[in-house]
Amino acid sequence: MDHGTDIRAHIDTDAFLQAEINRGILAIADSMSQGCDLRLVRILVRTLEASWVEHVTFQDEVVFPIVIGRHSRGVAPIVGRLRSEHGRIGECNADIGKRLDGLLREQAHDPVEFEEALRDAFARRRDHMHVHAELTGWLPATFSAAETSLYCVWEMGRPAPRFPLNLLEGGGRPPFRLGGRLH
Numbered sequence: 001m002d003h004g005t006d007i008r009a010h011i012d013t014d015a016f017l018q019a020e021i022n023r024g025i026l027a028i029a030d031s032m033s034q035g036c037d038l039r040l041v042r043i044l045v046r047t048l049e050a051s052w053v054e055h056v057t058f059q060d061e062v063v064f065p066i067v068i069g070r071h072s073r074g075v076a077p078i079v080g081r082l083r084s085e086h087g088r089i090g091e092c093n094a095d096i097g098k099r100l101d102g103l104l105r106e107q108a109h110d111p112v113e114f115e116e117a118l119r120d121a122f123a124r125r126r127d128h129m130h131v132h133a134e135l136t137g138w139l140p141a142t143f144s145a146a147e148t149s150l151y152c153v154w155e156m157g158r159p160a161p162r163f164p165l166n167l168l169e170g171g172g173r174p175p176f177r178l179g180g181r182l183h
Contacts, residue, residue, distance in 0.1 A: 029118035067138045092121040
């Protein structure tokens with residue numbers, strides 16, 4: 001297995017997942033007045049915060065060290081901005097995650113305030129991912145043995161089964177089976 005390719009594949013997969021989550025957040029915000037798709041709400045409740053933790057740890061432990069090691073000063077402002085956004089976006093994710101869970105539990109909420117929170121989270125996440133895409137342009141075409149090793153060590157430290165499959169076994173739900181439903 002070429003772990004150098006895995007770094008790029010992981011970056012692409014993470015970006016795709018974050019974009020899908022953003023589309024889900026926006027779809028819920030757009031449908032607040034008509035009633036939202038509860039299937040989508042369930043998926044976001046399960047993936048929003050967990051996927052963000054994976055995104056942040058991957059950036060902090062793999063991507064940032066590689067680009068800083070290669071370009072130090074040139075990328076410092078980009079890395080600094082991304083790092084400062086991680087916590088704020090994590091707080092937004094936690095807030096809307098609780099609100100989405102409340103929606104599933106049919107708890108009362110202010111729909112206007114909820115929609116504003118969703119749109120704010122969407123905008124922060126979208127902007128973050130645009131900057132993240134800019135940063136990935138600083139990554140090398142091929143990775144050194146040390147960079148590949150850094151990725152392998154990070155990857156081996158992840159829980160098994162890996163995200164998002166680990167979500168399918170948690171939460172008191174029966175194990176997922178191919179062809180089965182997530183909810």
